[in-house]
Amino acid sequence: MxxxxxxxxxxxxxxxxxxxxxxxxxxxxxxxxxxxxxxRRRSFDLADFAVPGGREEEWRFTPLHRLRHLHEDDGPGEGTVEVVVDAAPEVRVETVGRGDARLGRGGAPSDRVAARAWNAFEKATILTVPSETVASRPTTVSVRGTSSDGAAFGHLQVDVQPFAQAVVVLDHSGSATYADNVEFVVGDGAALTVVCLDDWADDAVHVSQQSVRVGRDARFKSIAVTFGG
Known part of the structure; x- marks a missing residue:
């Protein structure tokens, strides 16, 4: 050994x-x-992350010139995306402001784009699967972009409470310049399967940080399928 x-x-x-x-x-x-x-450094403060130049270890395989300044600018964007949730009947769906105390439990941003997305989003979507509940079907979160002009920012939290079970599908499509943070909070003894579908248009740019907080004896499975973008 x-x-x-x-x-x-x-x-x-x-x-x-x-x-x-x-x-x-x-x-x-x-x-x-x-x-x-x-x-790695983790912080909700954008000032804690320098603008990457491409030689950093975590950025060296990223074509920064194709990110449409998501990694450089520091202000809110002018773009928009549409978020539509088709939830299982057992899943509670909320749209909340950025001041909601539950946000951030899954983890802090670990790079400049994620920190910018955290500081720029206006509304977040929270999905809650109550304790000891087994969702009867998958819940789908559809993110649709209509234009790649202007940056858009989003935030999603999936909270699977203790001993609950759920499947969540994240479905991305259309044209957008989009950065977001996605938090998965999986309580003790809970189980969550996430399927991430990226079917963006050819002109789309999407930078996302997915953070997971897993409780004791919990299970988390993530499947990513990319078709475009």
Whole structure:
């Protein structure tokens, strides 16, 4: 059996090094503190994230010039998307303002685009599956864009309370320049399956952070299918 603490990966992930080994990656870049996913900065404050230049480890495979300034600008966008929820009868659907105290429980933004989306959204959708409830059918959240002109921002939280079970489908389509945060809060003993369908138009740009908070003995499964965008 390999002792992970003696491997390069173990050293990078070790709390003793702060998630940083100082050894170069295979592509030549030298890692910096926070390269480990678990050690990355998380903050709701946009000012805590510098504008990426493309050489950062988490951004080096991202064609930043195609993001339509989602990573650069810091103001609210002028674009819009339509969010329609087809919920199972057992699932409660709410549209709330950004000041709702429940928002953010799933996790804080971990990059600049996610932080901008957090600070720019006006309304959020919260789906709640009550404790010990088994949803009788999947709940579908449809996000429809009509134009890629102007940035749009959104927020979704799925709260599956203890010992409940649900399937949620996120269906994206149309034209948009869109950034959002999606939180999944899965209570003790609960089970959630998420299917994310990306069927955007060819001119669409979508940057999303999905954060999961999983309780004791809970189960979470995520399936992503991309057709376009």
């Amino acid at each position: 390999t002792d992970v603490s003696q491997t390069v990966a173990g050293e990078i992930l070790s709390p003793a090094t702060g998630g940083f080994s100082g050894r170069p990656h295979s592509h030549g870049a030298v890692p910096v503190p926070g390269d480990s996913r678990g050690e």
